[in-house]
Amino acid sequence: MSKRQPNGHTKIYLGADGWYHGYITIGLKDDGSPDRRHRMGKTATEVRNKIRELEQKRDAGHVPGKGRVPTVEEWVNTYLDTIAARTLAPRSLDDYRSKAKNWIIPGLGQHKIDRLQPEHLDRLYAKMLDAGKAPSHVLKVHRVLSRMLTIAVRRGIVSRNVAKLVDPPTVRETEIIPFSQEETREILTAARERPSFVRWAVGLALGLRQGEALGLRWQYVDLNTGRVRVWWQLQRNTWQHGCDDPHACGAKRHKIKPCPKECKQHKRACPPPCPKDCARHASICPKRKGGGLVFREPKGKSRRTVMLPPELLPILRAHRAEQERRQAHTCSARQEHDLVFCQPDGRLIDPRDDWEDWKELLRAAGVRDARVHDGRHTSATLLLEYGVDVRIVMEILGHSDLRVTTRYTHVATPLAQEAARRMGEALWGGQQQQPEPPDPYGHEWAPAIDGSEHRYCTLCGYADWQPQAKQPCADAPGCGSVVALPSPPSSSGPAGATATGYATKKAQASDGNVVDLGRYRSRLRESNPRPTHYECVALAD
16 A cells, blocks of 8 residues: 555654644645645644644635734734825824824734734723723724724735624714704804805805815806816825934924923913824924825715805805905915915915814804814705705715715704694694683683583683683682582573583582592492583582
């Protein structure tokens, strides 16, 4: 019999170096040759266990890649520097870097990426929640981790994405209250006294994002037809170091001690002291890159064409004429970007300055504080209040999914009232029940339960046909007083009384036939088994 081992069989042997070695075939390479992996150990049992573990992964279809497996920190840096930098928007990339630097690397950075377990992520998320972070913040970290591990699975570095085995925290959408129509008009009235009036009028009328309004150019605005093409937006990106030693480059800006309690240097919140390995302050780097105010396409698929309200056309024409007049009287140092909204010398408006102008405008208008983006919510709500279809609102706002538009819209009181009116028409045929005017004598009338046309006062107990109905109402009699049960005139018996009314009148002759509401029992059964109206009476001792 031949001693040749079958294909794919693993043989463990002792090498000349004193270590046990084993090879296993786990598949084929791209060129068709066998893909063999090597394992070694001090004992044959150790190598056999390693080979068995690799065979299980091969049979399950989770074949790890070749070479040394990186740590989570190494893979995060590789992903951010070489992969995400080509696909993500600059602001999104900055957010990814922030989440990785503050949470992912400190919490998981030393783990081998193929040894990462779901329990590690659970403990990280619990730590973030204990630190007071919002569930939405934890969810963002989870999505960043999941994206990084998805790319690692595609490239064969790991066999599974453990983030998909963890349930992220549930996030409830916070209620955003838009401005009402009256508040919006107060804002525009206050804005007329400011140089930025046209900017806020256009932003509220078209529901533009802040960057879309600041990046709007005259070449995309047709003042004859009112057509506006929202094709660009203005953003401020974060500068990145281009030097080899970011820590030494920013040494002049490193903050060692915290600011005093009464700090006058910083207009906003004082920044915390820098860490020992601080690599920030890229704005002063001689080789800085990727930052500053830049023009880029709107978010997602938000390039769209919208129409201006007719009331804004003369305002924009006057605004452009003023810009041209100012341009003719300024020096040659004026910057030209063909912007609809810019500084007097033509420079770009910084989004932070625009934000501060919005805050001052809200204080001048005497309305509550809100974000700049809340004006976009307000625009969507006003459009819906005036009957614009939600799909048209979606196109105006530049959303590609209707579910996103419903997040931006808020059903206001006029829409709710109209919905209630239509439901009333559907159920009752549009017959509106007019409320009865209050009784001049203070009676509170209620219909009789026998279906008759008469009414009875729920306070004093008299009927609407009795003389007491034209007198001021008195409260129900107290304990110990007996009030006669009235009956209306009837033709059958006395003056047209109903059967139950006539029986009630007969019951007045006997003290035994009264209703004891205090003791919850009735003794009208003999003369009136099914009475239609009881007055508040009590047993006489």
